[in-house]
Amino acid sequence: MRGGRGQPAPQPLLDVTDLRVRLRTPRGPAHVVNGLSYSVGPGETVAVVGESGSGKSVSVLALLGLLPARTATVTGQALLQGEDLLRMSPERLRQVRGPGVGMVFQDPMTSLNPVLTVGRQIVEGIRAHGDVPKAQARARAVELLAEVGLPDPVRAVDRYPHELSGGMRQRVVIAIALSNSPALLIADEATTALDVTVQAQIIDLVEKLQADHGTGVIWITHDLGVVAGIADRVLVMYGGRCVEDGTVDDVLEHPAHPYTKGLLGALPDLTAIGPDGEIPDLVTVTGLPPAPTDLPAGCVFWPRCPVRADPRCETEQPPLVPVAPLRNGRLGPDSPPAEGRDGQVGAGRLPHRAATWCAEGLS
Numbered sequence: 001m002r003g004g005r006g007q008p009a010p011q012p013l014l015d016v017t018d019l020r021v022r023l024r025t026p027r028g029p030a031h032v033v034n035g036l037s038y039s040v041g042p043g044e045t046v047a048v049v050g051e052s053g054s055g056k057s058v059s060v061l062a063l064l065g066l067l068p069a070r071t072a073t074v075t076g077q078a079l080l081q082g083e084d085l086l087r088m089s090p091e092r093l094r095q096v097r098g099p100g101v102g103m104v105f106q107d108p109m110t111s112l113n114p115v116l117t118v119g120r121q122i123v124e125g126i127r128a129h130g131d132v133p134k135a136q137a138r139a140r141a142v143e144l145l146a147e148v149g150l151p152d153p154v155r156a157v158d159r160y161p162h163e164l165s166g167g168m169r170q171r172v173v174i175a176i177a178l179s180n181s182p183a184l185l186i187a188d189e190a191t192t193a194l195d196v197t198v199q200a201q202i203i204d205l206v207e208k209l210q211a212d213h214g215t216g217v218i219w220i221t222h223d224l225g226v227v228a229g230i231a232d233r234v235l236v237m238y239g240g241r242c243v244e245d246g247t248v249d250d251v252l253e254h255p256a257h258p259y260t261k262g263l264l265g266a267l268p269d270l271t272a273i274g275p276d277g278e279i280p281d282l283v284t285v286t287g288l289p290p291a292p293t294d295l296p297a298g299c300v301f302w303p304r305c306p307v308r309a310d311p312r313c314e315t316e317q318p319p320l321v322p323v324a325p326l327r328n329g330r331l332g333p334d335s336p337p338a339e340g341r342d343g344q345v346g347a348g349r350l351p352h353r354a355a356t357w358c359a360e361g362l363s
């Protein structure tokens with residue numbers, strides 16, 4: 001929820017430290033998540049961006065024990081309100097899903113039961129975590145379906161998933177995720193398949209949930225326009241690592257890592273639209289992301305980096321370090337507190353970090 005910026009960072013709701021995921025594959029071990037650390041505060045929205053295959057989905061599936069136990073090795077720590085998700089029993093994890101963590105994936109059919117009406121699925125979700133009479137839960141289901149913009153919710157509640165379009169099914173999944181007012185909502189490309197009007201409706205709904213319940217949100221998306229609209233902070237993933245993170249303004253307006261710059265360059269520059277309305281060429285990062293079974297020895301971005309120059313690039317992974325102070329006269333994280341961007345004296349300043357040797361402004 002945008003608007004908390006410039007305030008001191010709240011106590012984290014979720015605190016992830018050195019998350020690593022290795023998957024056994026026929027082509028050898030796949031190092032899919034490689035030391036990811038981040039936190040999400042109450043009411044805060046952290047957007048996770050990066051190309052397909054960078055480990056975004058696996059990193060959140062790992063938090064809820066949703067990876068195949070036979071092939072996945074997950075290490076690190078993920079404290080949700082002080083309790084480590086990675087060390088919870090399956091039973092405790094089931095309790096936590098719902099009121100603790102709601103999840104929405106891109107493909108609604110992975111979350112819906114095809115043989116139960118959508119109403120029954122919402123009602124069961126509500127009743128599994130609270131002593132709510134059936135009629136009241138059903139009324140709440142209708143209300144939720146209306147809130148996520150499903151037409152004719154009174155009838156829709158008795159429909160089966162296959163009777164609804166993909167977009168409507170996704171709205172049902174979102175209704176289920178919101179039904180227990182979760183402390184943390186994880187949305188993985190949740191609105192990618194929805195049209196922009198419905199997407200805006202869902203985003204409003206999530207913001208309302210955040211305002212009412214202090215819900216923290218992890219919003220995984222390809223859509224940098226959405227990120228600019230909803231996120232407080234951005235985490236850029238590449239090769240299973242965070243290569244840059246910071247407030248949404250810092251990252252989008254002053255990207256420090258060559259990969260982030262490339263991602264942002266991949267947007268068309270709408271100010272450069274020609275006199276006949278022709279859209280300028282997109283600037284993209286050339287080449288492909290590394291396979292997690294075959295990561296580069298040094299900087300994970302080295303094979304595609306247009307500015308690699310430092311001899312260490314090929315042999316060492318640069319750590320995430322604070323981007324130096326004093327862009328636009330603002331202070332960096334190591335400087336004493338002073339006037340923040342919104343003019344509040346003593347306002348905290350969330351760090352902007354990047355994993356590269358060569359960006360300007362690294363301390």
Ligand SMILES: Nc1ncnc2c1ncn2[C@@H]1O[C@H](COP(=O)(O)OP(=O)(O)O)[C@@H](O)[C@H]1O
Pocket residue numbers: 023024025030032050051052053054055056057058059291292
């Ligand atoms: N069950 C699996 N077994 C083997 N490799 C997987 C599995 N799931 C994902 N991967 C691999 O892990 C990498 C990261 O996947 P994913 O987290 O889905 O990326 P993203 O969500 O960023 O697009 C990809 O290279 C993908 O092929």
Ligand code: SF4
Pocket residue numbers: 257258259299300301302305306307308309310313318355356357358359
């Ligand atoms: S460390 Fe080197 S290869 Fe990696 S992003 Fe920076 S300049 Fe490029």
Ligand SMILES: [Mg+2]
Pocket residue numbers: 056057058188
């Ligand atoms: Mg994904």
